[in-house]
Amino acid sequence: MPLPIVIIHRGDDDYLSYSLQQAKISNPNTPVYLIGNGGNRRYATNGIIYEMIDDYMHAAIEMTRVYKHIHFMPFEYNLFCFQRWFILLAFMTKHQIPKCCYIDTDVMLYTDVNHPRFNNFTMEFVWTNFVDRQKLEHYCEFMRSHFATPIAFAKVVQYTMQRKEHVRFNQPLITDMVLALLFLEQFKDYRFTNGLFHDGIMDGNIQQATSVENLYGYKKIYSINGILCCKDNATGRYMPMFSLHFQGYMKHFMKFFTAPYLPQAGSYVFDYISNRWVQFS
Numbered sequence: 001m002p003l004p005i006v007i008i009h010r011g012d013d014d015y016l017s018y019s020l021q022q023a024k025i026s027n028p029n030t031p032v033y034l035i036g037n038g039g040n041r042r043y044a045t046n047g048i049i050y051e052m053i054d055d056y057m058h059a060a061i062e063m064t065r066v067y068k069h070i071h072f073m074p075f076e077y078n079l080f081c082f083q084r085w086f087i088l089l090a091f092m093t094k095h096q097i098p099k100c101c102y103i104d105t106d107v108m109l110y111t112d113v114n115h116p117r118f119n120n121f122t123m124e125f126v127w128t129n130f131v132d133r134q135k136l137e138h139y140c141e142f143m144r145s146h147f148a149t150p151i152a153f154a155k156v157v158q159y160t161m162q163r164k165e166h167v168r169f170n171q172p173l174i175t176d177m178v179l180a181l182l183f184l185e186q187f188k189d190y191r192f193t194n195g196l197f198h199d200g201i202m203d204g205n206i207q208q209a210t211s212v213e214n215l216y217g218y219k220k221i222y223s224i225n226g227i228l229c230c231k232d233n234a235t236g237r238y239m240p241m242f243s244l245h246f247q248g249y250m251k252h253f254m255k256f257f258t259a260p261y262l263p264q265a266g267s268y269v270f271d272y273i274s275n276r277w278v279q280f281s
Helices: 015-026 057-066 075-094 133-148 150-162 176-184 248-257
Strands: 005-008 032-036 049-052 099-103 107-109 128-132 200-202 222-224 227-231 238-245 267-271 276-279
Touching: 005 015, 005 075, 015 032, 015 107, 015 248, 032 075, 057 075, 057 133, 075 099, 075 133, 075 176, 128 133, 133 150, 133 176, 150 176, 248 267
Parallel strands: 005 032, 005 099, 032 049, 200 238
Antiparallel strands: 099 128, 107 238, 222 227, 222 267, 227 238, 267 276
16 A cells, blocks of 8 residues: 655645645655645646545644643644644544655645655654554654653753753754654664755755855755755765755745656756746756
8 A cells, every 4th residue: 555645734825835735746556635724725636635624623622731841933823733743643543544745835845755765764753754553553652742841841840951953042942853863762773864865855945055065054965867856965876866855944845846847858956046047058
């Protein structure tokens, strides 16, 4: 059975269509689900299967009761980042789905999610997550109990403060991303990949280009005969991009990374200033 791809989203945002359609283009034989709030049903086209968030919100009640808000983002926004995993678990349970690929709405897929290379890639990137139902059940209980128990929540705060990327003005930014990493530390045999595989890259953030070429501070993205790549700084190899994560204000670039904008033949590089693919030799 093909691994289903699931997106959960409450807003009526245009970029949602790019994420959904690119998931379907790259995985034509895989079920793609949008779990939405009714207002975004119009994006469920070309075989996208639509489900209502309200049918699964009951599963998030316990998390909602214990949630503590420590973040500069709005309360409702950050709470929903936690609630979505309970929604996903209830959805998978109802439909008897043993494992799925969950992606955020700002992620574009360019790979077959059923490839064995992703079998053990889980919970590192909450925005591109291959998760089985049993592990998700444990993760949901892990989050609930760590918010509900004062000693466990103090550990969450301490762990967050140790991760400098999740601290702002000396305040911990407690998110589901932090809880996911803390959850993974329980599994001593888990090998963190940071999205780097021997034959390509699952993108953590297009704004971060530490090990690959950058352009204006972003990942320098090439299109070589229709395959999106980054150039590795250490080896000079062009590494295929299995996904791209257009976090934050980068979402407005998403439409240029799907048909009909993507070049299908020749060698190009994307220019973030002119919003176009520029040919090179």
